[in-house]
Structure formats: C-alpha cells, structure tokens
Amino acid sequence: MDKDLEQQFLSNLEIHAFNEMQQAFIKAAENNPNLMLLAPTGSGKTLAFLFRLFKNLDPTSRSTQALIIVPSRELAIQIEQVFKSLKTGYRVSTCYGGHSMKLEKNSLGELPELVIGTPGRLSDHVNQGSLDTSAIKMLVLDEFDKSLQLGFHDQLRDIFRKLKAVQNHFLTSATKMGRLPEFIPFDNPPVVDFLKQQKDSKLELKFLPTSSKEKTQNLMRLISHFQGEACIVFCNHREAVDRISLLLGDHGYEHAVLHGGMEQLDREKNLIKFRSGVVNLLIATDLASRGLDIPEIKHIVHYQLPPKEDAFIHRNGRTARMHASGQGYLVLSDEEEFPEYLDENSLEEVEIEETIASKPTGFALLYLSAGKKDKISKGDIVGFLIKIGKASNEDIGLITIMDFASYVAVKRSLAPGLVKKLNGEKLKKSKVKVAEAN
Structure with a gap:
C-alpha cells in the first residue's frame, strides 16, 4: 500500500522518486x-513532510487533522500550491496576515483536513475559536527557528496550549537549532541531518572592494557583468532595498523588490515576476533567503553582509543548491569590516568592467481578473490566449493562479496586442480585465 501511495504522490508531481534526504525522513x-x-534550503523538505501527512490523513474523518506552521505568508502560499498540485482530494486552508479574516473563518468552518498558516494569524484563530484543534494529530513546524527569530514565541505557545491530540511533531530547519523552547512537549528528538550536503555544494565566494561613494555604481557594474543571468541582491534593511531600487530604476535596470514592509499583493506579484523570468534581478531583505520557491539562481550578491553566519548561509542557499554550482559576491566598502565568520584572505577578488548596461528579458507579465475562486485552470488560460489572443504555446511562459487573479508571462513584443485582443473578452463564462502588470 505504501508503494501505491508513493507512486500516486510522485506521479502527480511528475517526478520519478524521492531524493536521499526525503527517503531518510520518510523512513525515520x-x-x-x-x-x-535538518537540510539545506531547496533540498525538498516540503515534499518529505507532505508525504508523511498525506499518508496518515483519514479520508473518512470530517475534521482538521494536520497543521503546518510557517514563518512567512509566502511560504504558506507556496506549500498550499504544492499540496494542491498533488490532487489528493483533501481540502486545505491557508491563514496569514494580510489575508481576509472572514474568508479564512469560512474556510476553517468547513473543517479542511490540512491547515497551513503563520503563527500570528493561527494564534488569532485559536484564541477566537475559529480553528478547531480537537482532532489535529499531526503538526509540522517548518523553518521553526525562523519563527522564533521573528518573535513568534508567544503565539506559538498559545497554539500549542490548544493542541491536545497531536501524536506527531515534525520540526524542520536549514540550520542547527539550540535548546527547544519550553512549550514543545518533548526534548532531544531524533534528528535526520542532511546539512552536510551543504558543504558539498560548489559555491564560489568572491569579493568586490569599493569606496563608499562608488558602492552603488559598482553594484550596477557587477550586475551588468552577469549578462542577464538571474541574480538576487541582499540588503539588511528595507530602506536599503528601496534606495537601491530607485537608483537601479533611474538607470533602466528592470527588477523586482521584496521586503516585509510591502503590501502582500505587491510581494506576491514581484515574486511572480522573478519566478517567471519577466525580470532577472531581485533586490531583497532576508525575507527572500529561506523557504521560497525561487528557481535556481546563478548569482547571489551581498550588498550588506548580515551580522550572523546563519543568515549568510541561508542567503547563499538560494544558489549552489545541493551539488549545483553558483557564485556569491560580497560588495564591501573600505569603511566596512569583514564579519568574524569570514576569512578575508580566502576570498578571490572579482574584476568587473566599467560598463553600466541593463539587459531586459524577453517577457512581460499579464494580469487577468479571474482566479481559483472563479474555477479557472491553467488550461483555461492557455486556451484563452491561443483561441482569442492568437498566441502560440511558445509565446506563453509561467502561469500563476491566485484566489481572485491570475498572472501569465508572455513574450514582451506580443503583450500590448494580447491586452487589446483579450481585455473584456470571456474566460469561461465571465468577462475578464486583462492588463500588463506594473
């Protein structure tokens, strides 16, 4: 039976087998x-624990049976999308700040088998009685250390007080954790440790020295040096992200930004642009360093170095995943000091040309005013673009469907014409607005 379940699970994901880490976790x-x-960013922890939950959900029980707690709304949405792609027949509700509380309460009232959420919002539902915890038997704390670092200790404690029936606790992280907090009902759990895999990755670290005055100019030269290959530039603070974004915009560099001060819709839209290849440059805080489903990145730039090594490791985990290769760059001015966790003498100095030149991608992003709640599928959108827009399969890139909207990457040269042909036309049975996403 296990093999049948495993094949059902894998076939819906269109993968042939679990990797070594996933197999080890499932067995343990x-x-x-x-x-x-414990496993590096991007190694597949989500599939490992989702299979365990899937295997143990009871299809005859009309109750909420499993809970996944995550540190960020982006990660909650990502896990929800993966779970829905499995086509298990089980229902899932996702709860996070910035989402409609009324919609969440209505969804939780239908007793979905799986609930995914952030500590703050889940704590609100627990305290208000809208999340029925009486039958929850499986709990996953994904990127658990990050939730504690972000100050969710009290909210997690509130949630644990209401979890009386839990039989399985699974904690995941991409870094080793110290002592567990007092609300965890066990000590020293067995550990499946694959962090050693991180040491096998082929990450090249390089150093770009600069004066303070020319730091942003040299950043642009470095980005130009990448010739349009995907890159994330990390800053420690959202103010630095916004400042660099303005400068890059003034010089014609198309890019997306990501930090905790942005509206949720803007955060999601910017991630979609980057994932879809509509832009190849993301300027971000450490919000982009963990858990997010961002495709393989060739270049990571530390415009500001984090004070702690863990954050540095997580940033670099966006590239050179497992046994792949990638480059990390440290842009340090003569007024900045190397942190203790780095050996300045071991870093190769990178040479860049004086050229400052942006390189746009070949895609634009279209917005459609229909989504999951309108029963829209990717097939519906492809048919809409081909039949009414006269596009071909080769003109269409990544499609992302949200609750009330959808986004489609299309060839840039065709975007204005597609908007003209599609705006106001019927997708399924309803007229939709179509525009280029700004």
Missing part, C-alpha cells in the same frame, strides 16, 4: 512520532 518518521529534519 515511521518509527519516531517526534522528529527533526
């Missing part, structure tokens, strides 16, 4: 009700 979870999984 059979004999350990409480388990910690």
